[in-house]
Amino acid sequence: MGLLMIFLSGVLFALGLGISGMTQPEKIVSFLNVVGEWDPSLIFVMLGASMTYLTGYGFILKRSKPILAESFSLPTRRDIDPPLVFGSLLFGLGWGLVGFCPGPALVALVTGYDSVLIFVLAMGFGMYFFEGIDSRFQRGVDGGAA
Amino acid sequence: MEFTLIKPLFGGFLLGLAALSLLFFNGRVAGVSGILGGFLSFKKHDTLWRFAFLAGLVTGGVLLLGTFPETLNFTLKSSPPAVMLAGLLVGIGTRIGSGCTSGHGVCGIGRLSQRSMIAVVVFLSSGIAAAVSIDLIFGGEI
Known part of the structure; x- marks a missing residue:
């Protein structure tokens, strides 16, 4: 039951990404390319998402613990350090x-496009590589927004 | 490209709900880079819930393909080396910066975290710099 709810959260997240247009990289590039034919969609995606989160967040944290875990695991760091910016x-x-x-x-993997697969493999490699050097230098990951 | 207001807002609302659902049930921030990065480090007792969420994302992709195939209708003009470089930058950058558009952008801003606000301003700025440079210097394709 617990894993099912987490799985369904993932499904809903993917549907949100798709409906909002985030799974179309062309839309993202036209948002970022401010000198081209500008597509402002992303602003409204982030507004809709963060305002929804902001509204529900306080209510959920009034609980002593989440349904399926012993405690909330939220980022605690407040400092603006060079790694965050870099x-x-x-x-x-x-x-x-x-x-x-x-x-x-990850959602776009189902298209079966080579380019998406290349991107995801390179991204996974980058993350895996980071975990390796990070544990070597023992700079703890704050989980920072993650 | 056509622009509509309803879909981004409604899609964003669903994203927020999904992130709240993960917080409500599992007490975690819905940051995809953090969840994937943690999954790839294969720590004991911390892998299964990550796998469940990631499997949900991919399953959601299958549902999108079946119900709203236009949401996955795109062409990547970038060459394979550019795509590979982009993937590496996104993978390493999100882990060093401890978050991506979901963790910092949705949850971090939603939690009014200063760290996340800084992160969002930085990655939006460098994202704009990259997209504008590619358009102006390389004519949009690299």
Whole structure:
């Protein structure tokens, strides 16, 4: 039952990505390419999503614990450190290059396109590589928004 | 490209609901890069829920393909090396910066986290820089 609810959250998340247009990398690129034929969709996606989250977040945290876990596991760090800025900078460059971020790329795997597969494999490799060097330097991951 | 207001807002609403659902049931932030990165580090007792969420994402893709195939109708103009570079940058960058559009953008902004707001401003700026450069310097295809 627990895993099923988590699975269904993933399904709903994918439907949200698809309906909002985030699974079409061309739309993302036309949002980021502000000198081209600009598509403002992404602003409304982020508004709709973060406002919904903001509205429900407080109610959920009034509970002493989540339904299926012993406690809430939320990011606790508050400091703005160089990795946060440098990592986000790299992420944005890759995002603007083809228009994929992690969620939509995973959802778009079902298209069977070679390019999506290449993207996801490279992304997975990048993450795996990071886990390797990160544990070597023992710079703890804050789970930061993650 | 045509622009409609309802779909982005409604899709965003569903994204927010899905993220709230993960918080309600599992007490976690719905950050796809964090969930995938953690899954790929294969830590004991921390893999199954990640797998369930990721399997849900892929299953959602199958549903989209069956019900709204136009949402997955696109062509990537970028060359395979560019796609590979983009994937590497996204993979490494989201882990160093501890989050992506979902973790920082949806949940972080929704939690009014300053760290996430900074992250969003940075990745939007570098994303704009990349997309604009490719358009102006390479004519849109790289």
